[in-house]
Amino acid sequence: MTVLAYHLTGYRRTWRAGVFSSFLLPTLTVLGFGLGVGGYVDQGVNGVPYLEWIVPGLLASTALQVAIAESTFPVFANFQWTRSYTAQNAAPLRVGDIVAGHLAFVLFRAVTASAAFLLVTTLLGAVASAWAVLTLPVVALLALAVAAPTFGYAAAVSSDSWLAMLFRFAVIPTTLFAGVFFPVESLPGGLRHLAYATPLWHAVDLCRAAMLGAPPQWSVPGHLLYLAAWAVGGWALAVRRFRRRLVV
Template identity: 75%
Template sequence: MVDGDGGERVSVTQQARERARPPLPRVPALAVLAHYLVGYRRTWRAGVFSSFLLPVLTVVGFGLGVGAYIDQGVGGVRYLDWLVPGLIASTALQVAIGESTWPVFSNFQWIKTYFAQSAAPLRVADILTGHLAFVLFRVLTTIAAFLLVTALFGALRSPWALVVPAVVALLGLAVAAPTFAYASAVDSDSWLAMLFRFAVIPMTLFAGVFFPVESLPVGLRWVAYATPLWHGVDLCRAATLGVAPQWSVAGHLLYLAAWALGGWLLAHRAFRRKLVV
């Protein structure tokens, strides 16, 4: 009698909990994204402050400071106006890779978040895509602040600057997806520092952010062309200046999309090896 009553009470309680539980989204990756957004709510204030402070310091230091010594500008364009789109693209790259290195590594090696998520009714693709969506969110919010600051400095000369968020979103995915694969495959975080030292910094310096790629020797010029950052820089510069890009828009977009798709496939394979037993 007691067991029956107790069982009935437990059954009623379980049913009440099931009714109170929010339904799972039709796209499970959104549940993963929501997980990261909940964590981000605790730190967003510091992130927003740095998102505004970084472009102000960069524009004042490089655009107005260094630009004051470059009288002729670049191709008849004021150096600040020429520099800003490169800084936008490089900032998107740095945010995307920053969110795709230690966070991914720690989710496997330290806090084991991915393993906990894999115990839920989530596929590997959901875990990967949801985290990539959060990286995309971080890129877009940072670049939105950057665009606002640079607009106040009068460095956006064309209404086509409105397409810049779409460009940096694709650039962010193009570098974040393969970085996910890399961060999930290494066994020490020292490899992540090497990625910044030998990939991120050289790309930032030589992919057309601070000076035209045409100034490089021919061999290094083609290395720069091979980086996703140069394609993002050229598209952003064409948009903010209202000029035609050096390569076709379709060529740039297809190249970045290939990086994003190839990186996602590699990351999915690396995640699956670790999460599926």
């Protein structure tokens, strides 16, 4: 809780800088794709208007992008530039406390950005079901599933160039091909299975089911267990990498 309070204190002074990337940009994407491109998709997707179909995917991708953004350069900076983790490690804190406190802040950022996005899209009339509120625990689990292993990755790399490569070769392709903008079933077989392997697709399927009031393509327990496996594995990796860097 002390580590979380430290990050919240810093965020209280810098939150305005993240409004565009975590809130306004996704909203503009909804207007551009949902209303602009959606106006040319006469039949919608599987009988669902394109605006209502795309919003759940954009909600999940917003949570993913906020979680990744908060888990790459901030983590790397705390090791390499500001040395904040070193200072925290010198206090009566365990490595697990440092990781858990920072991850809790990442979850706070992802969930609050997603909640604001959900509120705006509801006001725009793009949410068809009251079950949409269940998307918030889903995006929280997605944020943990992607942030925890990214913590481990950011703690292991020696240059911030590796972080840019993560965005270029993992985050952007995942956002484009994990069912956010078009059905995964329209992809070739090999790419389709890669999309199914991403945590984002599982969150998109759950969010779309909740917001449309329809059953998901895959089982709900299967989705949740898959995301939980990423979160648990990522937690173990992050703690191991942090301990290797901080404990001599």
